[in-house]
Amino acid sequence: MAEQPKNFGFGEDETMLRDSAQKFFLDNCSADKIHGLVAHDHNVHRSNECLWDKTLWQQIVELGWTAVCVPEAAGGVGMPLVAAVALAEEIGKAAFPSPLLSTYSATFVLNACQSDEATKALGEIAGGKATSLAVTNQQGSWETTDTDVSIDDGKLNGVTYFVQDARKADQFVVSAKHDGEVGLYLIDSNADGVEIIPDNIIDLTRDQAHIRFKNAHAIELAAPGAGDKAINEAMPAILCIVSADMVGAGEWLLQTTVEYAKTRVQFDRPLGFFQAVKHPLVNVMLDIDRAKSLTYNAACAVDTDAENAEKFARMAKSQAGDMAVFSSSRAVQFHGGIGFTWECYVHLFFKRQMHNQVLYGDAKYHRAKLADMLIGVAA
Amino acid sequence: MAEQPKNFGFGEDETMLRDSAQKFFLDNCSADKIHGLVAHDHNVHRSNECLWDKTLWQQIVELGWTAVCVPEAAGGVGMPLVAAVALAEEIGKAAFPSPLLSTYSATFVLNACQSDEATKALGEIAGGKATSLAVTNQQGSWETTDTDVSIDDGKLNGVTYFVQDARKADQFVVSAKHDGEVGLYLIDSNADGVEIIPDNIIDLTRDQAHIRFKNAHAIELAAPGAGDKAINEAMPAILCIVSADMVGAGEWLLQTTVEYAKTRVQFDRPLGFFQAVKHPLVNVMLDIDRAKSLTYNAACAVDTDAENAEKFARMAKSQAGDMAVFSSSRAVQFHGGIGFTWECYVHLFFKRQMHNQVLYGDAKYHRAKLADMLIGVAA
Amino acid sequence: MSKADNKDTSEQSEFRSYCQDWLAKNHPGRPDVKIPQGALELSDPAALAWLQTWQKSAYDAGMIGCDYPVEVGGGGKTDCQAIANQEMQRAKTPYLPNIIGMGMAAPTIFFHAQDDVKAELLPKLLSGEDIWCQGFSEPGAGSDLANQQTFAERDGDNWVINGHKVWTSLAHFASWMILLCRTSKDDKYNGLSYFVVPIQSVIGNGVTVRPLIKMTGETGFNEVLFENLVVEDRYRLDEVGAGWKVAMTTLAHERGAGPLVTPASGGMSLEEGTSVSTSSTLSLINLARNQNRNGKTAADDPIIRDEIIKLVIRQESMRQNGRRTAIPSLTDHPMRIPLQGKLVGTELNQDMAELAYQIEGAASSLNVTDDNAPAGGQWPLAYMNSFGITIAAGANEVQRNILGERVLGLPKSK
């Protein structure tokens, strides 16, 4: 095992970046503001909208956040994954609707492609082009060789599913099969033959779609046979980013519930007096800390200890996924009646967490993969 | 599904039998008395003893308890399994060292043999002959086709393992293979060629052994090919009996811990004031009630609804097994330092519960079997 | 509580035959409007009207309120409601809409109201003509029921009521409400009194009903505001200051632990074709069979299987607990199992719906409005709604206190 830096790679630059993100979200993205933006229509049969603040996105681009993990050679800042993870944690804490996390995931896939076209695309990301992965089939498989899109003569056909932030992205990195082998392709969101069909999703802080390609001309990033390998290589980073989002959202849920438990009085005592509230909140904290430390460790492994990256990333996603469910459920429960209402902000984070827990594999899935790695494939 | 009686078959006779058992154990088997009997030597390296009160066993035989589930035609009382289950629950509640539960298990296997020799053996049980099953191989397999004993020319050879109450039993029902097929055989514990090698076990309220057969002459109860089927047929009853023992022991652990929590004062409050103690104790109660109702239902199914007996019995054993662990662990934890001492009676029940949980399959094993029955064998 | 015996009495046996005959001839058939899964989710007046017609017809046939005396609109029978309930279930009838009325208001009125009030209110309650709602919860009185702030002030033969109730199901349809409020500020428990108050007839005249929106975006609950609502003193139940005691009658019956059996029917499948019951483990197994999980179905995943079977076992244990409750000699405390019901039932439903996310995988992201949502998106919806019931009617934390204190005899936690 390569020796990882003790501090997970959180040097001065990374810490400064995180602190500035904290300030940015504090100034611009109170839960109240997000709620006003994404929850203005409460009807369960509400129409399907993609609600986000493009002005803030523009500011983010100007702050250089899209360039954070783009290599310097491709025109980026070339910071380690822990920097993106620090930002992802703040984004989760704000339940911030933006294509930034999708763009980070795409960044790591493009990095793994190691092609000129991929390098060019990375440069565009550094310049602010929101990019999302379109690599999932209709069954929502978490295996990187599964895709329902084909590529022939440079043209995509078929449908890709569960694309995150699809209506916020400027371009997509698409996995498609040619002669049974998976390649990766870049396509603009407004290119001919690209039809984005929004999903009606529960999480109000995101958008998701399936995308139909009809003879849509795309640029090859990784040749058939190399595409799934590139996704696999990037997967530890992707898992870290989602895990960090859950850690941030979990911390918001914990702290918000703690504040409520300090002030809400029942049976002549603040709720937090009761161990039936206090101890589960402590358990939520323990789970968040586990997830946070595992996520930092996994990100650091991606940066400095590649051979252990997959193992540690699966640990992080597994722990963070279970924590996401637990932190959400206790937040609603301990907010009591008010936590069950639309007007309370808790449901924004609750829904984001439930969305996150299944993204790129739930806890059980990653534990099964870890068992294969650490115990050996079962007889 | 056959319609089961609403009252699980607990008629007047069954209730009377249970009440008399309650009185018997109250009068004769306080936890203090059992502790004095089985825990007189505390050394972890203590020698291997088989400690029980044979006078009480004689009384039990005289009360007719061994005959409870022996058919009338074989000289028994012919009561339903729920009667034995009611007794098993009281035995568990007293952590009573005796071969009664082994004898009940053997009774149901003999019942399933449907041979003259088996009927004769049942008559002997009714007359007070303690009988135990010797049907497990060295690996402790829970599959009824697995045995390390062979039979040829009416002679047993090989070793059988994990025989319960071996040093208390007068005879054994042994599973042995002939030409790869499993038959069942009866042999006296003091017959020639029978060597009982005591295991050093943790549970102080039982004894266990492996038994080596060397050309030991045995009587055929079920021919090769019919033996495993007879055990399978009896297995739901066996599982109910062990489950009932766990229900009884669980209730003792719950009530004893509740009493302690009412009187022990910490932080100027009785322990039971604290929800960190109260709520887990309530959860123990919920688990006991689940196990108890499922056990009665399963026993009733054995008596009146055979096609559902296996399903319900596996549910009961699974729930009771998990409850056994949970009730034990919380009893020690909430008794604090005193619960961790040899002089506190809790460890007697703790050890009995941990022994019970793996007998004839732990909770996970039975759930896997249930999944095959209720969801279908996995692809 | 129902009788413990195995056999019907002759009255019960005769009544059972009568129910079977009547139901065979008078089942209302399938509704011509969409009926939600439960009465508390009713929002379409046409659906309510259809169900009210059914309740009235079952009432007229003597199947609802059979154990209440004839003078208050009942059937004057003994231990027959459970028989009627069993037969209605067996006949797969629609459910009854006036559930708060029958389950909570009726027994409370019966045990605590003046005779003339009983005679006035109970017939139309049992027939379902009057829909009832319950005014217990307040912004500051959730699980801490005794912390009521809605105030009733005496004014000669009347009371003047001011306050704010929340989480009142069916208030938008209700003619009447059972209302717990404060009549004295000096004593938390003995300062409460219990009233029945009109709602529908006085909207705009002291009463305002506003919908509350759930985290799912659905409505169904309401806020009810009282502003100088005048109520006659005869509508007070029991003594001034006895409100807490009266409320205990309500809660005991809500938990199925009171002496009167609540009229209940049901069993009719409401969603043709795609019947998704999020309270059934069979539905969950079906979901798992139809969802892909990395090349196999979720039903082939050993971990999912284990989790499902855990839930199947819990569900079966609830059924068997119910069976055991009816046999007093098989429990050491008469309230031990009845008081578990709300707790174990609501947690089971929550855990089932939580597992569904992992069975559905990526598709669990889809809302009920998305055509591709597995099982119509009912499972994630059910998960969110499950918190309504783990929180309501005494949060489950309070249920555990109750069990620890009343059944195990542990000291009070406050």
Place this chain on the structure above:
Amino acid sequence: MSKADNKDTSEQSEFRSYCQDWLAKNHPGRPDVKIPQGALELSDPAALAWLQTWQKSAYDAGMIGCDYPVEVGGGGKTDCQAIANQEMQRAKTPYLPNIIGMGMAAPTIFFHAQDDVKAELLPKLLSGEDIWCQGFSEPGAGSDLANQQTFAERDGDNWVINGHKVWTSLAHFASWMILLCRTSKDDKYNGLSYFVVPIQSVIGNGVTVRPLIKMTGETGFNEVLFENLVVEDRYRLDEVGAGWKVAMTTLAHERGAGPLVTPASGGMSLEEGTSVSTSSTLSLINLARNQNRNGKTAADDPIIRDEIIKLVIRQESMRQNGRRTAIPSLTDHPMRIPLQGKLVGTELNQDMAELAYQIEGAASSLNVTDDNAPAGGQWPLAYMNSFGITIAAGANEVQRNILGERVLGLPKSK
């Protein structure tokens, strides 16, 4: 707390090289007596003597107490104990026997004793010549530490001590005890005072030590009875009535949350051949590989696999939590992770050993004395012993209170 920086200071760097050199030459090799897994299990005087020799040699080399001032027998260095600990671990040395002395007594004495007492006691404590034990627990003061009943009564320049301490590890070897006792009955918290008292030299003269028997049948803990033990006033730490405050220093260091790093070494494998570490998930995986579970190994059972991996993840998270604690900018509260340590560590060990029963199946019934017991019967033994640590040093229920109150700021639960 240790320094957060990544790099050694020049003092640290130099000291690290020194330690490496010294350890390369002075590792004591394998013991000629059987050494138990941990110091608290020591029962054989020969094993203790061997370990004391090792501690003395490491002390003389400057690796123990390096951050204490020279006047009290320390090394007078800054932030060097952590370096010594790392290097001793790396060199796989034996553990140090005087763990209560170094981890709890030494920092408490250092921060609260008179200078002459420090100079008298600390050198032999750090060298391991004096073994120390702790007198906090009493029959009526388990997790409720402040409920001490052992009484110290003033008698001129002396105190006369009477009372009963339980769960005192190492008391049968101890020369000295840190003792919390009551000096006033009027005030629970401010009525406590803290002493250091001799044990071995006064056995039979005011002190009796008796072994306590654990549920496993093992000994290791003791009861200590005081009957008119006379102690000089100079052995009082801090003011009369300040015992609670002083005890907090002890507890903070016990939890690794105090300012002084505890000397620690270890890493040497103690059981040749059959090394079963019941605190390692790798051991558990090995066990699963060797145990049959219905035709396959337990390591092939998907449910067992999932449970093992859950534990592996928890173990890795503890390791990474420890790493994160050292970087103050990565936690929002300095005590947030340190105060979790005892809780998560002891529960992990308990859950690992609990799973071992299901991995071992029928063979989990076998005691350590049975030749056929898998892994020598260590796992069921470890399970039972695990309750010692989930109960001791503030039961885990109390640890959760501490975390909820001190870190999350929730109101006190009493």
